[in-house]
Amino acid sequence: MCRSRQHIPMRSICEQRWISIVAFVVIASSSAPLLAACPYTSIFSFGDSFADTGNLYLSSHPPTHHCFFPPYGETYFHRVTGRCSDGRLIIDFIAESLGLPLVKPYFGIKKFGGWSVEEGANFAVIGATALDFSFFEERGISIPTNYSLTMQLNWFKELLPALCNSSTDCHEVVGNSLFLMGEIGGNDFNYPFFLQRSVAEVKTYVPYVIRAITSAVNELIGLGARTLIVPGNLPLGCSINYLTIYETMDKNQYDQYGCLKWLNEFAEYYNQKLQSELDRLRGLHSHANIIYADYYNATLPLYHNTTMFGFTNLKTCCGMGGPYNYNAAADCGDPGAIACDDPSKHIGWDSVHFTEAAYRIIAEGLIKGPYCLPQFNTFCLMNIRYGYFNS
Structure with a gap:
């Protein structure tokens, strides 16, 4: 949901925010032609296990993560792909709805080659954090990976020479691409919460995480990015992992749907801070489309209306x-x-991740609205007009 501190109705904010983005969306009342060319030639993605399409799988020797063994991948791919689900993820549904190829993992591009710019690239890695390893080390928190957002951004910059031959050419290629910034940052809170660190302590991490994400957004805009989707955090209090770790006989800890209230309140706190910072960035980069993807409210209805x-x-x-x-x-x-x-x-495939069926519904809420995007260009979303999300 697209919210503000003044609690203006969601619809009016979304209309005000996106009315000028003619190349990107078509508001229902708009007179913009439906046959405008799709503005996106490719997708570049950063993030963690909610977006990883095989990077950790391809970089592990031998593969040891539990997501790398059957029955993962059984529903759609009918084989293990390195995705932490039974099938497709949000990024897969976004790519398919735009008529673009499924986004290849960066390590697959490095290993197998045969890559073209039109296919984009996915730099997301299972277990990745927005912050660097040293941040957690200083706080006595052991994390299993050092694939931070900074490292993923460096991989993208290393790939730039393959995208274009000149600075002008790069800005055109990058500008015509859709950038999906996560979900990233969730693990920065998961690792301390798994150790049962206090909410007060973890709240002190929030400004650092947001700064890491917005710094990456700034840098990508400097490289020519024009459309960036920045997801918020999920309803942590409904996660099976947390419901198991923090199981309690105190009924007051749970909402009427069985989710832990205090963890969801933390996720909402973080999301509000992130949205405030994205508002500030929009003021600095009026030519860019910085989009907040409300993963929290796109997911919550699944638990409320199971x-x-x-x-x-x-x-x-x-x-x-x-x-x-x-x-x-x-x-x-x-x-x-x-x-x-x-x-x-x-809803849940394993203790943390969702089933393909859940990801499909979340993706539909993001792509077709209202979380928080208005309707995408109907020509661009070629698969949706044929009942794509109902298949």
């Missing part, structure tokens, strides 16, 4: 034991963990 979306309960599809079909000793992909017969009936 049966309406065809889901059964909060239990994960793939796991073993416990009230949510999860325990840390047998995560999905580990020996002993099994997947449900029909993942489309579940």
Whole structure:
């Protein structure tokens, strides 16, 4: 949802914010022609496991992460791809809806070649953080990877010579690309919360995380980026991992849907701070389309109206034991963990990640509105007019 501190209705804010972005969206009342050319020639993505399409998988020797073993990938790809789901992710649905190829992982491009600019590149890595490894090391927090947003941005800059031959050419290629900035930053909070660090401590990390993300946005705009989607955090209090770690008999800790209130309140706190900073950036870069993607409110309805979306309960599809079909000793992909017969009936695939069915609904909310984008150019979204999200 597109919110402001003045609590102006969402629709009016979205219309005011995007009325000038004729090349990007078509407001329902707009007279802009429907046959305008799609402005995006490719997608470049940064982030963590919610966007990784195979980078950690291709860079691990041998692959050891639980996402790298069956039944991951069973629904759509029918094989393991390095995605932490049974099928496609949000980035896959965005690419398909734009009529673009699925975005290749950077390490796949390096390893196999055969890459063209039109395919874009995905730099997201499972477990990645917005902040560098040293930030957590100084605070006594061990993290399993050093694939920070800074490192991912450096990979993009290393790829630039393959994109273009001159500075002018680069600005044109980069300017015609869609940049998906995450989701990134969630792990910066997950790692300390998994160790049960206090909310007061983790809140002190928020300005650093936002600064890392907005610095990357600034740098990409300097390189010619014109359209950047910056996702907020998800409803952490509904995550099976957290519901297991922080399980309590105190009913007041939970909302009426079974989610932990204090963790969702933290996610909302972070998202509000991020939106405020993005508002500031828009004032500095009036020529750029800096888009806030409200992952929080795009996801929350799945928990609030579970049966309406065809889901059964909060239990994960793939796991073993416990009230949510999860325990840390047998995560999905580990020996002993099994997947449900029909993942489309579940929101959660494993303890952290969603099923393809859930990602499809979240992506639809982002692409078709209202979280917080107005309707995309209908010509550009060639697959949606044929009932793409209903297939």
